[in-house]
Amino acid sequence: MSTQISVRLDDRLVAELDRLVTSGQATSRAQVVESALERELRRRLYERDAEIYRTQGEDPEVEEFLVWASSRPRPDLDD
Template structure:
């Protein structure tokens, strides 16, 4: 299920979105926004998981969580 919403964006962002669509990189503005919001959602969830591991001290994953928390996350 999906819902249509209205979002007000600065002109320069709309121009950027329209250029991506015109170049054929995306089918629509909505496709771009959906992809990027999903990416951001996964990042927030990963950061929350890393914080849980840091706080609760899982011995096997604690060092990995500390390392991963410092890395920039660019996930699709």
């Protein structure tokens, strides 16, 4: 499900959206705006997590996983 909303954007941003769509780099204005919003929401989530780590210290389970993962052989992705 999706909800249509109205958003005011600077003419420069709209021109850039249109350039992306016209060049085929994006399927629609909405797709670009949605992608940017999702990226911003992820950034804020990561920022919140970083603040938790800064104030509460590292998670011991994550530390154990990192030690384990670093000891595993890495696959050769070029094959």
